[in-house]
Amino acid sequence: TGALAGSMPNNPNKASEYGEAAYNPPEGATALPASAAVTSSTASEKNGSTKTGSGKPPQGINAMIASLDRVRVDSGGQQLTTNQGVPIADNQNSLKIGLRGPTALEDFILREKITHFDHERISERVVHARGSAAHGYFECYQALGALTKATPFAEDGKQTPVFVRFSTVAGERGSTDTARDVRGFAVKFYTDEGNWDLVGNNMPVFFIQDAMKFPDLVHAVKPEPHFAMPQASSAHDTYWDFVSLMPESTHMLLWQMSDRAIPRSYRMMQGFGVHTFRLINAEGESVFCKFHWTPVAGTHALCWDEAVKISGADSDFHRRDLWEAIEAGAYPEWELGLQVFTEQQAEEFEFDVLDPTKLVPEELIPVIAVGKLVLNRNPDNFFAETEQVAFCTAHIIPGIDFSNDPLLQGRIHSYLDTQISRLGGANFHEIPINSPLAPVHNNQRDGMHRQAVARGRVSYEPNSLGGGCPFQAGGAKGFTSFAERVSEDKVRGKPEKFADHYSQAQLFWISQTPVEQQHIIKAFRFELTRVQTQAIRERVVSLLANVNAELAAGVADGLGFAVPAPALNISPLPPHTYDPSPPLSMSSYPASDIKTRRVAILIAPGIDGAMASSIYSALIDAGAVPRFVAAKLGEVKAGKLGLHAEISIEAGPAALYDAMVVPDGADGVAALLKDGNAIEFIKDQYRHCKPMLMMGAAEALLEKAGIPLNLPSEEKDPLIVGPDQPDAGKATKAFISAMTKHKEFGRETDPPAV
Numbered sequence: 043t044g045a046l047a048g049s050m051p052n053n054p055n056k057a058s059e060y061g062e063a064a065y066n067p068p069e070g071a072t073a074l075p076a077s078a079a080v081t082s083s084t085a086s087e088k089n090g091s092t093k094t095g096s097g098k099p100p101q102g103i104n105a106m107i108a109s110l111d112r113v114r115v116d117s118g119g120q121q122l123t124t125n126q127g128v129p130i131a132d133n134q135n136s137l138k139i140g141l142r143g144p145t146a147l148e149d150f151i152l153r154e155k156i157t158h159f160d161h162e163r164i165s166e167r168v169v170h171a172r173g174s175a176a177h178g179y180f181e182c183y184q185a186l187g188a189l190t191k192a193t194p195f196a197e198d199g200k201q202t203p204v205f206v207r208f209s210t211v212a213g214e215r216g217s218t219d220t221a222r223d224v225r226g227f228a229v230k231f232y233t234d235e236g237n238w239d240l241v242g243n244n245m246p247v248f249f250i251q252d253a254m255k256f257p258d259l260v261h262a263v264k265p266e267p268h269f270a271m272p273q274a275s276s277a278h279d280t281y282w283d284f285v286s287l288m289p290e291s292t293h294m295l296l297w298q299m300s301d302r303a304i305p306r307s308y309r310m311m312q313g314f315g316v317h318t319f320r321l322i323n324a325e326g327e328s329v330f331c332k333f334h335w336t337p338v339a340g341t342h343a344l345c346w347d348e349a350v351k352i353s354g355a356d357s358d359f360h361r362r363d364l365w366e367a368i369e370a371g372a373y374p375e376w377e378l379g380l381q382v383f384t385e386q387q388a389e390e391f392e393f394d395v396l397d398p399t400k401l402v403p404e405e406l407i408p409v410i411a412v413g414k415l416v417l418n419r420n421p422d423n424f425f426a427e428t429e430q431v432a433f434c435t436a437h438i439i440p441g442i443d444f445s446n447d448p449l450l451q452g453r454i455h456s457y458l459d460t461q462i463s464r465l466g467g468a469n470f471h472e473i474p475i476n477s478p479l480a481p482v483h484n485n486q487r488d489g490m491h492r493q494a495v496a497r498g499r500v501s502y503e504p505n506s507l508g509g510g511c512p513f514q515a516g517g518a519k520g521f522t523s524f525a526e527r528v529s530e531d532k533v534r535g536k537p538e539k540f541a542d543h544y545s546q547a548q549l550f551w552i553s554q555t556p557v558e559q560q561h562i563i564k565a566f567r568f569e570l571t572r573v574q575t576q577a578i579r580e581r582v583v584s585l586l587a588n589v590n591a592e593l594a595a596g597v598a599d600g601l602g603f604a605v606p607a608p609a610l611n612i613s614p615l616p617p618h619t620y621d622p623s624p625p626l627s628m629s630s631y632p633a634s635d636i637k638t639r640r641v642a643i644l645i646a647p648g649i650d651g652a653m654a655s656s657i658y659s660a661l662i663d664a665g666a667v668p669r670f671v672a673a674k675l676g677e678v679k680a681g682k683l684g685l686h687a688e689i690s691i692e693a694g695p696a697a698l699y700d701a702m703v704v705p706d707g708a709d710g711v712a713a714l715l716k717d718g719n720a721i722e723f724i725k726d727q728y729r730h731c732k733p734m735l736m737m738g739a740a741e742a743l744l745e746k747a748g749i750p751l752n753l754p755s756e757e758k759d760p761l762i763v764g765p766d767q768p769d770a771g772k773a774t775k776a777f778i779s780a781m782t783k784h785k786e787f788g789r790e791t792d793p794p795a796v
């Protein structure tokens with residue numbers, strides 16, 4: 043959309059790869075104003091060295107990027123050809139028998155072009171179809187040899203190239219980014235011992251305990267099969283029918299109905315490996331491990347009303363946000379943390395570590411920080427990289443191993459299998475974005491679209507004709523599974539501790555702030571209001587009755603019925619009572635700055651231009667992304683200055699900004715008071731709990747929008763800055779500090795007052 047100004051590639055890294063001449067973005071094509079881009083890239087260089095490690099991030103060129111060079115095509119200065127390299131003289135007209143006659147079958151140029159076009163689309167991912175990705179690197183803080191021989195952790199400061207894809211789950215490829223949904227967080231490490239894919243989510247638990255139920259879950263949440271609705275939404279009967287009959291989903295349902303499911307940005311969400319994995323060291327000793335990614339930018343969410351409005355204003359909101367941040371040099375960053383525990387410890391836990399509906403509370407096993415992930419380069423081509431990348435949980439490397447989590451065990455099969463149909467055959471590993479940096483030598487041959495030209499007559503092992511090559515690496519170098527002792531009956535079933543579906547749902551609930559709890563209740567109310575079948579609504583609330591009485595009562599009340607009897611709890615074990623775990627609340631991960639935050643400065647003719655410009659500059663200096671927003675594009679007379687409106691209110695409505703400003707200036711404010719769009723803008727900023735800097739005369743706009751004013755000082759809204767602070771410099775400072783708080787939920791009432 044034109045909503046957010048141009049988003050042409052302007053990655054300084056790409057310029058240095060291609061040379062300035064071959065790569066020359068048009069004037070004004072930067073995602074951020076030139077000055078902002080400069081500010082945030084210096085800021086992020088500093089950022090790169092805030093943690094231990096080798097400091098400065100590389101300029102976006104890593105071994106993986108270099109390996110893609112051989113397939114990069116740049117058509118600058120080149121003539122047009124067919125796929126066979128035949129120069130094309132006329133790309134406008136098909137070959138006809140006479141100017142007004144039929145087209146000749148022999149027009150091989152037309153036929154090649156149309157045939158290729160006819161086959162341009164490939165099937166989308168059956169889940170996680172909608173996603174966005176970027177290149178970067180993982181840097182290990184310190185060698186972890188005592189725990190694992192996995193090569194990314196082999197040396198202090200070692201860097202490993204990565205490609206990371208974020209996604210929603212239920213929606214189709216073109217669906218909206220801000221749907222209420224779990225987000226995928228898939229990391230491909232191109233290690234020197236082969237590719238390792240850590241295919242995680244932004245929530246640490248899952249809906250089901252056994253791979254056997256995955257197709258049922260996905261069939262239930264996807265658009266209903268008879269009429270293909272709704273798109274990218276779990277708010278419909280089949281989804282809630284299924285989960286209400288699967289009490290094991292209860293814990294995950296609370297996560298899904300929490301604000302985690304409507305993140306502000308991919309850059310502002312956590313990631314989790316979900317399952318228990320194993321680490322193995324060079325001595326063959328093994329410990330269990332859980333993986334955590336924690337964003338440096340803090341964890342932040344949208345309000346639901348905001349998410350809905352963003353869907354209309356810019357359904358690419360998260361894709362654009364990730365792209366623009368990287369283009370501007372404000373590289374997103376996460377810290378990798380591990381929870382490490384032994385098998386003996388695991389046996390003593392009141393839950394089963396093989397059960398993916400359970401997490402390991404950090405009070406039990408703390409998270410230790412082991413490295414950082416930095417995304418510093420956008421892909422060159424969405425299809426070639428983001429669409430064709432194939433993540434597989436089966437892709438692990440020496441030093442990492444699976445646990446027996448029955449969900450993980452099923453995934454080991456699924457990901458490899460699905461790529462074969464999605465990417466057209468068994469050679470998907472040869473697609474450039476999927477090929478490892480580590481050399482590949484084996485006796486697998488042929489198949490559709492084979493790229494490798496294997497030389498020699500030997501394609502079997504053992505052989506003598508090829509000198510016995512390629513030879514087995516042996517246990518010291520090659521991948522070896524952990525030698526776990528297993529002696530059990532072959533059965534279909536579940537361990538006893540898997541039956542406790544509610545203790546950890548309670549833990550999650552009691553660990554949320556009161557605001558987060560209210561949001562969860564409202565999300566259940568919204569989703570179940572969309573459900574049409576009363577029995578399903580009641581069945582969901584009967585699950586919640588096993589979690590918390592206030593939760594069940596809040597949801598039931600919102601739906602207009604009394605809390606039904608709790609669902610039958612079949613657990614043979616007594617429920618476990620936890621103390622609250624603060625890390626489970628998003629409020630435990632605040633931001634320390636306002637880098638990349640989008641701020642609308644509403645202007646109209648007669649606004650105080652000097653004040654507007656100085657606020658603009660102060661925001662840029664703080665690393666934020668201000669925009670002058672007016673009724674229409676072009677110059678706005680503001681005192682002695684002319685300000686340049688970068689976007690109209692109509693094309694860039696309130697939901698797209700993290701905060702807003704109205705500078706002083708009686709005439710300017712008078713003009714805004716007459717603009718219904720401006721009043722709507724202010725109402726939405728307020729309703730979405732966002733920081734507002736309203737200088738001098740702008741107070742009249744608050745009044746017109748119906749925002750409560752003249753409150754006693756203890757009830758004053760801390761995120762509305764300005765009216766009583768005539769010094770613009772001081773007010774801007776206070777506003778910048780208010781912005782680090784992200785939102786003021788104290789404003790919220792149900793229903794909203796404004």
Ligand code: HDE
Nearest residue numbers: 167169170207226227228242243253256316452456457460
């Ligand atoms: Fe996936 N999942 N999944 N999943 N998943 C896929 O693989 C599957 C599960 C996750 O950006 C598919 O290439 C099964 C848990 C992500 O390309 C498919 C089960 C977690 C992505 C598949 C699960 C995930 C996928 C579809 C239960 C979090 C997107 C296309 C046994 C830990 C990766 C594809 C990307 C994608 C199967 C459960 C995360 C069909 C069978 C749990 C982030 O193979």
